[in-house]
Amino acid sequence: MSTQPYLLIAAGGTGGHMFPAQALSEAMLARGWRVSLSTDARGARYAGNFPEAVTRQVTAAATFAQGSKLTRALTPLTIARGVATTTWEMYRDRPDVVIGFGGYPALPAMAAAGILRIPRLIHEQNGVLGRVNRHFASRVDLVACGTWPTPLPEGAVGEHVGNPVRATILEAAGAPYRLSPDGGIDILVIGGSQGAGLFSSVVPEAISKLPWDIRDRLRLSQQVRPEDMERVQQKYAELEVEAELRPFFDDVPERLAWASLVISRSGASSVADITVMGRPAVLIPYAAALDDHQNANAQGLVEAGGAFVIQESELTPKLLAGHITEILSDPEGAAAMAQACLSQGKPDATAHLAELVEALRKTKGRPE
Template sequence: MTQKLLLMAAGGTGGHMFPAQALAEEMLRRGWRVKLSTDARGARYTGGFPHMTEITQVSSGTFARGGLLAKALVAPKIAGGVASMAMAMRRDRPDVVIGFGGYPSIPALGAATLLGLPRMLHEQNGVLGRVNQLFATRVHHVACGVWPTELPEGANGIHVGNPVRAAVRERAAAAYIPPGDYPMSVLVMGGSQGARILSDVVPGAIAALPPEIRGHLRVSHQARDEDSARVSEFYAAQGITADVQPFFHDVPARMSEAQLVISRAGASSVADISVIGRPSILIPLAAAIRDEQTANARGLVEAGAAVLIPESALDTASLSEQIASVLSQAQGATQMAHAALDAGVPNATDRLVALVEHLAEEETE
């Protein structure tokens, strides 16, 4: 029996790539071949993908950046990408094509649409991204990470949740140690776009905590390269133990040890927080065009698992007050951790796999 082939297409952010990685891990385990089509930015996130994943870089472009000339060259670039992808698909026909969003997914989805191949989307956020918006009514299914997701009329949306990587699943529902008068951990995550304001506000908010809380804290703080020296120096000057890095390769381990997570509300971060089950303070990215991060946070906030602070209301005093509120109430923090677990979808990968396999079977019937 011939091996089935899944072609995944994803743009160059962790939000798109982490769910793709989770799906690749499981489809390979089930005996499928898996190809990933991405761009140079996306290739930076492929280190964690199983080595059997066949990775190709594609030609695509975005109308969102650059001057008039750059924008004028985008359409021919995308058309070239679609044409070359269609030729590749004729040579090695995928059983299913799935797009995870981002401009680099256009060539694969465009070619699959032209050739009439089984195709679907996975949308991580509560609001469709531009590319997924474009293809939502041209695919068989839109697998939604957040529910409800705003969908155009005619799109077939199915709630599957956001798949998390194997390293996160291994820490699912890790025992929560409530805050107390012993060493406590706080994990601060800003994401690739939104780390600057957290680096500006969080250290001061932690320094302003009552001494009986601050004296027990260890902080893991994700900060951009250009901010990490000043953030480290500030924590050191305040006598706060802190590990400041631009990227943590062991986020699941740090999160499972944390009493509190302070984070942007990116889809992958929210999924990790809910699967591991931790209290959180979420600060949606104000620059997000569709305000998708507020939509992402809604489930945890409504469940009583997270405190939401809009970026416009974020300052040292208000954040310090919220941190103190969580870390001074062991029972309340434990309830938040349990509520996060209840809001999570730990089997999101299995649900997405079932959808992929069902789509492949429908095609062969």
């Protein structure tokens, strides 16, 4: 059996859970740890960018919030099967530490670690605990908080860590901000699955309302759903705006480094990337987010002066155009926003979280 310390990461299938989990896996491998990822079949499809050295453990998981009536009725049995299978796997190959990043696929591993009394902690990316993390918060050794302050239940021990960002983001972190009165202007629009549809309608109309001296200098990168691609491309062609549209950008760090302005949802990972890079932003929180956590994520950045926030219910092309114009017509003010944004970043979040994992192993792990 390997003498390497062993970390098991439990995470759900969205980018918000998987990006920080990926960042930690990279850091722990570099520190000489063996790392596994425990997730469900859906989560495994989002794990393609994890290092090859990270082994995947696909287990049964389910939620009461999705699926047919029959599927929801069988949820307790599915969860029980996942917990039993994961407990047996951990018994055979016992991790030194288990960390959960939230999402219902993390539940079996976190429950199994509790049964086997394995040291465990959770990382919560958002300013409001998700359901699975809320359930375990007072039962684990530590809650590492990505957003601060994050309200915690009685008995939970929390520490402000920040949200780990991927190595590719860190490599470009703090790149100089550029916006000149007469040079090119780069706008990055990243909506993800919870923003691309809405942004495809509102952003082109907002761009059409910008003053010509701004619009004429624009280079736009926008995430657009395939079904909207032709319509949005045609609109920008009519506006004579240089626009690169893709369903997904695999070079977000480079685009962030060149961005004069970012328009985005305020998911935890998006906010972490924007603040570590230091870019002015217009944030549109996802209205249907559980417990309104995207507003909580944006709060600190807005209060620091690094971003404007527009509620989805108030979002109009005219209002968005006004914010874009205010930022891009004032290079000095935009640079100040970039600096304020950078002040909110936590580029050391991954290292901090890795140190917590190692400390937990030393204080509560098995004797060496």
